[in-house]
Amino acid sequence: MRILVTGAAGFVAYHLIHSLLKEGHVVVGVDNMMSGQERNITDLKSEFKNQFSFIRADINELAPAAIAANPEWASLLSAQTNAAAAKNFERVYHLACPASPPIYQKDMLHTLDTCYIGSRHMYELAAAHKARILIASTSEVYGDPEVHPQPESYRGNVNTVGIRSCYDEGKRAMETMGFIYAEQRGLEVRTARIFNTYGPRMSPIDGRVLTNFISQALAGEALTVFGDGQQTRSFCYVEDLVRGLRLLMESKTTDPVNLGSQFEFTILEMAEKVVHWINPKLTIKYLPLPKDDPKVRRPNTSRAKELLGWETKVSLEEGVGKMIASFKDDLARKG
């Protein structure tokens, strides 16, 4: 198949694209590099020479007329008709959007634009290609949840005017738009509500909790825990997530589906585990809790299990072990 992946230089997209290319699919990636890593693109290009093309662009700029006016974009992204229609995309995985709070909060309007305007462009593109589109939504649509664990039927407790709302409300609008495109334009839309995911190739400086802990521990620094560390999260290994995304894409399921781990830890427990695994002499430093930080977070994954036959397979010990090993390799490469 010919497949478009947005946010191609990002953490999840790297693993997704790698799995698609390994099976012989042809992938076009788009990314503006705001939170992606250059080496993800160069590594994919060198391992899969003729199967992978990359466009450096902001999806907010990829309106249909702008694509048509730019020869490079048009040759890779424009829908063809008649005989050339075989070259059209059959699938669009729409992952573009920074996932890390410090990054998406730097330019909140841009984040909101990415979720709304950028997503609108990607729905239009998918419609022109008659492609099925999967959108990377998030557990953040549940906000600071009053129902625990969160099933897809829970409608959330989101602050419309907080520091996380550009992302949370942006993703909610992206879901709404997907519903409208499906209802009124006949587009095939799949909605993944992704919960905290981790693994190799997360950017060590993106400020997400596990990357912070591992980077700090490997540098011999104290681990920083926000608040008293009693807020909970569940952590899904990226290989499990990618399997879930691909199963969802190829399923008939049009309702949103939670993808995440069932195993819930307090942030303090996670910090203590990382200390234990990397260097038991390290200490933990407490910082003020950021505003609107959710107190609990764990998916109800019954729908994924029932409709996709999906559940996580990789244990936290195994997954974090792989992530620590890859962070050590990266440090050694940098010298």
Ligand SMILES: NC(=O)c1ccc[n+]([C@@H]2O[C@H](COP(=O)([O-])OP(=O)(O)OC[C@H]3O[C@@H](n4cnc5c(N)ncnc54)[C@H](O)[C@@H]3O)[C@@H](O)[C@H]2O)c1
């Ligand atoms: N990783 C998680 O725990 C998690 C949880 C919930 C949802 N998600 C969603 O999954 C997707 C991928 O997350 P990730 O962890 O790989 O994040 P990431 O930040 O590593 O990747 C996102 C990629 O999108 C690119 N991007 C951002 N805005 C763009 C724009 N306007 N135009 C083009 N490219 C743009 C970034 O440069 C980056 O390469 C995101 O949509 C995120 O919201 C991830």
